[in-house]
Amino acid sequence: MAAGAGREHAAFAGVRLAAPFRPRLIWLAGRLRFDLRTWLERELAERAGFQWLAVAFGAGCLAYFALPREPLLAALLTPALLGMLLAAYGYRAGRLWRIASVVALGLAGASTAKLRVDSLSGPQIERPFVTELSGRVIRRDTRAERRPRLVLDNLRAETRGAETRGAETLPGRIRLSLGAKQGLPPLGARISVKARLLPVAGPTVPGGYDPRRAAFFEGIGGTGFVLGGWRAQAPPARLSGGLALARVRAEAVQRITALAPGEAGAVAAALLVGERSALSEKTNESLRISGLAHILSISGLHMMLIAGAAFFAVRAALALSPTLALTRPIRKWAAVAALIVVTVYLALSGGGVATVRAYVMAVVMFAAILVDRPPISMRNLAIAAFVVLATEPESVTEPGFQMSFSAVAALIAAWDVWQDRRRRRLVDEDALPGLRMLRFIGRAVFGVALTSLVAGLATAPFAAYHFERAATYSLLGNLLAAPLVSAIIMPFGLMTLLIMPIGLEALPLAVMVWGIDALLWVSDWVASLPGADLAAPRISALSLILMSAGLLWLCLWRLRWRLLGIPAIGLGLVLVPVLDSRSDILVAPDGTAVAVRDAGGVLRVSGARAGSYVVEQFLDEEGAQAPDAAGLRNGVRCDELACILPSFGALEVAHVRDPVAFAEDCRRVDIIVTPLRAPADCQAMLVIDAKRLEHFGAHAVRIVSDQGEPQFDLTAERSAFSRPWQTGSGVKNGQNEAPSTSAKGRSAAPGS
Incomplete structure (x- = not known):
């Protein structure tokens, strides 16, 4: 007992020895809380909180599309209105109004998405x-x-x-x-x-x-x-509105492609009027591998080049008159002229998400000039996000929106840091003219490289998540292409559009096409370099959320606590290999094609030929290169009735095409995949047949364990409750039948 008392005393003695450190810990915690509160107040004093309202609105839109079933509009609108009332009351009373505003904006985003979907709902073809x-x-x-x-x-x-x-x-x-x-x-x-x-x-x-x-x-x-x-x-x-603009765009495309046939003319049509249908798959693939595919999307780069060219040209022309330059606000007049030009460009371009975002940014920027405010800011980007999401909330789930806004946010943040550093240091402007020229050229090259690097890093997680490919030499491609786009292609493209109504577009279009030919040569050369097109690791939704949150934290705040976003990005990167969940079996929606990962981790395919759309989708989903036909079917044994595919873990998969094969394969193989209806007494561990596919669509299967009784983790295209955009056979009154399970083994219910 004495020994026990001694041990107890020793234990408590340890606690007493630690007691002097408690005030220190309490002081540190209080100091951290004080610093965080001070930083937040300083950020909000600089109006940095407005952009987080746009983030909350976008998060609400995203949450709506991630829901497993369709919510009631009242369930979203009612708390959104209550949150707005609470925010208004809290603002006047000085209590919790910021939190209420964020919650209300999130619910407002979800309500906006719901209203958008309801407005588009209508009859759809459900059977041939x-x-x-x-x-x-x-x-x-x-x-x-x-x-x-x-x-x-x-x-x-x-x-x-x-x-x-x-x-x-x-x-x-x-x-x-x-x-x-x-x-x-x-x-x-x-x-x-x-x-x-x-x-x-x-x-x-x-x-x-x-x-x-x-x-x-x-x-x-x-x-x-x-x-x-x-x-x-x-x-x-007589056409009006959108159809009239569509006809103008079609006529412009005809005139461009008539004067410039071939791939260069197709690229010119894509850049000037947003018409990409004439582009060949070879050109699209070359631009993608070289990291130049963004050039085809009329976005901030093109809009700013067009707007900037119009602004500086008009301002320079007005400055030729000393009287106007000294007595009139020619800078504001030039801003109005640039607004007119970008509005016409938006109408001709077709109004894609990236184009609308860039247009809103341009409008806000030139409006800021008109009211003597800074033209480039994160606040302007937030306004653009609000406008795009309020009109097309579904764009929040699309790679174009995510990559476009992440790139611009990162560039604005980098620009702010760069400007702060320039203000803090002295610059020797009295250097020799030759040195000043070298410094100017060096800054220009460094600026292009830094812009490409920042935009590439900001968009890389989204590109890897959506496309599962990596453009290895993207920085090199953009360094070589930027002068062509900025100095030749877009300026002469603007000139082509301006004089096309009077039929004199041939000469500037010829110069533009020369620049495009050089751009395509750069694209083909970069795409031909060894290792230019690599499979990116699959990024899970959790990893993408962490990296996105870290990027937003890093870009939207201005003080040093913005650096706390770096650990979030790092954690997302660390989780990429940990949460890699590539499928072992992929089944097409109608069951006519199936892909199985063999023991070597290579996909083998039955029911589809190499190069087909289904095979390309299978390979894209797994981030794999497209092998030849022999490589796809290596190890696959087929007869007139079925094909047997070797799966990871020594399991066999039968792709049954004839009902006669069920008698043998249901007894012999582990997994049955078929576009037919399998017998109810089929003894295979897992059966994916016509009935299941009819209700749940395409399937992906992971073999969770091959020790003892195998376990299967199933993911299906549709869940038990469908959304308004999920139609087709098996979807009745918004709900499917409950998922069936196989005779042996355990499978998770399909998720959406």
Whole structure:
């Protein structure tokens, strides 16, 4: 007992020895709390909190699209309104109004997304059928690698009968493919066709690119192809609004491609009017591998070059008059002229997300000049984010929005740091003229390199998450391409647009095309370098959230505590290999194609040929290079009834094409995948058949354990509750049947 008392005394003695350190810890905690509060107050005093309201609004939009089932509008609007009232009361009373504002803006973002989805909801094609219909041509797509396509609205069924059941509830818009040799009707014409209509295809792999979702937000409720030709019912009427602009854009594309046929003309059309349909897949791939694909997207770079050229040209012209220069606000006049130019450019470009964001930034920037405010700021970027998300909240989930805003936020933050450093140091401006010229050139080269590096680092997580590819020599490509784009391509492109109405665009377009040819040569050379196109590691959603939060913290704050964003980015990077969850089996939505990862980690495919869309999606999902046909089928054993694929962990997967094969394969193999209905008494550990695919779409399977009884982690395209953009067979009243489980083994219920 004495020994026990001694041990107890010793233990308490240790605590008493630690007691003197407690005041020190309490002091440190209090000091940290005081510093954080002081930093926050200083940040808010500089109005740095406004941009976080835009982040909250965007987070609310993102949360809505991540929900597993559709929420009620009242469940979002009611707390949003209550939060706004609480924020208003708290502002006057000085209590918790900041937190209430953030919560209210988040709920407002979710409510905005819900209202947007409800406004687009309508009839959609849910099963194939043939019908005769008429509609107005509102869009034409003549991409080189595929058949011409039309988008029709104002649809009306021309026939009735059992074979056209479903035509009485046609969607608002449909997209139809024409024969390769058929001519295209003019925009605005009303045509009649006999067509086979189909539901818009869903994603080939869970979490992959979803054509159905993209079509939903374009207002397209079905696809199909024309049987025979089209017949004109009425000539194009006098067009107004969007169709009139579409016709102007189409005529501009025709004039550009007539004067500059080939890839250079296609790139010119993409840069000047946002029409990318004439670009070949080879050019797109070359620009992607070299890190120059962003040049094709009319974004901040193009808008600022166009706006800057217009601003400085008008200002220089007005400055030729000493009277105007000394007595009139020619800087503001030039800003108004630049606003007019960028507005026309926006109308001609088609108004993509990146273009609208850049336009809003330009409007805010020149408006700041008009009211004598700083033109470039994070606040202006936040205003642009509010405008884009309020009109198209679905863009928050798209790579274009994420990469565009992250790049601009990082560049603005880097610019602020650079300006602060320049203000703190003395610069010798009395150097010799030659040294000043060298310094100017060095700064220009360094500025281009730093801009490319900062933008590349800011967008890298999003590019890896969405595309799972890495452009190794992106910095080199942008260093070589930047002078061409800034000094030749865009200035002469602006001149081409300005004088096109009077028919004198040939000369400036020729100079622009010369610059584009040089750009494409740079792109091809960089893309041909060894290791230019590498598979990026798969980034999980958690890793992306951590890196995004760290990037926002690093960019949006101005004081030193912004550096706390670096550990968050580092943690996201550390978790990339830890949370890597590549699938072992991928099943196409209709079950006709399946990919299985073998013991060496290589995908083997059954039911699809090399180069097909399904195979490309399989490989893109896994970040793998496209092997040849022999490599895809290496180790796959097939007969007339089924194919056997070797899986990781010595499990065998049977891809059954004939019902006769079920009798043997259900007894012998571990996993059955089939586009047919499997027998109810099939004894395979896991069965993915037509019934399951009909309800849940594409599947991805991870083999969690191959020790003893295998366990399977299943992810499906659709969950038990569908969202408005998830249509097709099996989706009834917004809910599917409960997922079935296999006879042996354990599988998780499919997630969305």
